[in-house]
Amino acid sequence: MRHDPFQWPKPCLGSGTTKLLGVFGDPIAHSLSPIIHNLALSRLDLDYHYLPFHVTPEHLPQAVHGFRILGGRGFNATVPHKEALVALMDDLSDAAIRTGAVNTVSCQDRLIGHNTDGHGFLAALRDMRPDFPQGGKVLILGAGGAARSVVSALLETSVEAIFLANRTVERAQALARFFAPHDTQRRIQPMALAVDQLPWDEVTLLVNTTSLGLKGETTLPVALHRLPADAFVYDIVYGPQGTPLTRLAQHHGLQTMDGMGMLVHQAAAAFYLWTQHEMPIAAIQDHLRQRANADRQKAD
Ligand SMILES: NC(=O)c1ccc[n+]([C@@H]2O[C@H](COP(=O)([O-])OP(=O)(O)OC[C@H]3O[C@@H](n4cnc5c(N)ncnc54)[C@H](OP(=O)(O)O)[C@@H]3O)[C@@H](O)[C@H]2O)c1
CATH class of the missing domain: 3.40.50.10860 (Leucine Dehydrogenase, chain A, domain 1)
Incomplete structure (x- = not known):
């Protein structure tokens, strides 16, 4: 058998x-x-x-x-x-x-x-939201290896702006320099992960690529109440019941997806x-x- x-x-x-x-x-x-x-x-x-x-x-x-x-x-x-x-x-x-x-x-x-990470990022997003990310602005938290794939994939789409916020701002700046030859319209804007200064109200897609959330931590600095009501929250970290970020975003009535x-x-x-x-x-x-x-x- x-x-x-x-x-x-x-x-x-x-x-x-x-x-x-x-x-x-x-x-x-x-x-x-x-x-x-x-x-x-x-x-x-x-x-x-x-x-x-x-x-x-x-x-x-x-x-x-x-x-x-x-x-x-x-x-x-x-x-x-x-x-x-x-x-x-x-x-x-x-x-x-x-x-x-x-x-x-x-x-x-x-x-x-x-x-294949960038393909995986976009394919999973389009499973949930086939309309995304058309035009619109994206806020990415983190500028490590995973952010590299996410930025690379997003540059192949029609997103209007990619705000790249990292605790170590130099790493976000280095990533923007790396992609500069593919970013002729200067869509990538590196910035520090300073929660009060991030453009929450402008973005239609928030992506967490920091490693926070992997062990259930809740210390990621976010201001989800400032996101537009139809914004989508995509945490590429994954957990058995979503992640602290996706749970918090659901609490704010936002549509979410984790990294599975x-x-x-x-x-x-x-x-x-x-x-x-x-x-x-x-x-x-x-x-x-x-x-x-x-x-x-x-x-x-
Ligand atoms: N779903 C998937 O298929 C998939 C694929 C790849 C990765 N991932 C997940 O993505 C996450 C990141 O992976 P990675 O390869 O990019 O790791 P990485 O290269 O080590 O980068 C880690 C990122 O997290 C930030 N960070 C770490 N601790 C922080 C803190 N306390 N406060 C604020 N920012 C903090 C780092 O900021 P600094 O630069 O300031 O240190 C950096 O931007 C991991 O959890 C991984 O499991 C998922």
């Missing part, structure tokens, strides 16, 4: 023909990517297995080399490797060049670095690059929500 494709763990983890995929990160234990990819592989009955690898920054070049020697077909990268991988690739996709970061690597004759959709969409784009198969996105999202609910009930 065929096993339940969403049963975890899979009863068999591979044979001599199984192809290897993985994710490199430091830390890595929290990553949902192995669950997402192995569920999709299992559901589509594809002979691959996806493993998490704890790779420290000083070992990244050896890890890439070793993975290739072992016949690995492709891997994802998470914090802190996305930018360092750029220099280790033989070739880069347009999105990786534009973003200056690699989150997906295809290992064929050559190592090809891709970036982005996570699954960026994974689906990587999955397609490696396997040429479409990930069953809706089924994976349902499964992750059910899992999160079960974890929450266990914790209550």
Whole structure:
């Protein structure tokens, strides 16, 4: 009898023909990517297995080399490797060049670095709000690696202005300089994360890309009461019941989304690059929500 494709763990983890995929990160234990990819592989009955690898920054070049020697077909990268991988690739996709970061690597004759985060960000947004972000102004909180992908994706749309607010203002300024060649209309405006001085009342989309909220913290400085009533709040952090920011925004009557959709969409784009198969996105999202609910009930 065929096993339940969403049963975890899979009863068999591979044979001599199984192809290897993985994710490199430091830390890595929290990553949902192995669950997402192995569920999709299992559901589509594809002979691959996806493993998490704890790779420290000083070992990244050896890890890439070793993975290739072992016949690995492709891997994802998470914090802190996305930018360092750029220099280790033989070739880069347009999105990786534009973003200056690699989150997906295809290992064929050559190592090809891709970036699917920006695609994931926009695809998840358009699932919820197909009309977004047309025109309008966007306020992004944070200017780290994730903000880089979000800005890169938004520059491909018709947004009117991108206010980029960061605690360390120099980092927001550096990001604006990095994108300057693609930002001929000077849409990116770097600024300090000074809550009283941010243009809350002008924006139709608020995006949190800071790491705040990941551990349930509520200290992100925001003035949600100043957002227009039809503004959309998109927190790319994700949590079992949304995030502190999405919960607060809902309390203000605003429409919200957390980062789970982005996570699954960026994974689906990587999955397609490696396997040429479409990930069953809706089924994976349902499964992750059910899992999160079960974890929450266990914790209550
Ligand atoms: N949903 C998805 O698919 C997806 C994909 C990628 C990332 N993410 C999430 O996005 C978040 C950020 O990732 P990243 O790669 O951009 O991390 P990162 O490069 O380390 O950047 C962290 C950002 O958070 C800001 N920050 C940290 N602590 C802060 C505080 N106490 N007050 C104000 N700002 C603070 C940093 O500001 P400074 O520059 O001032 O330090 C920086 O802008 C993580 O939670 C990650 O899980 C989600």
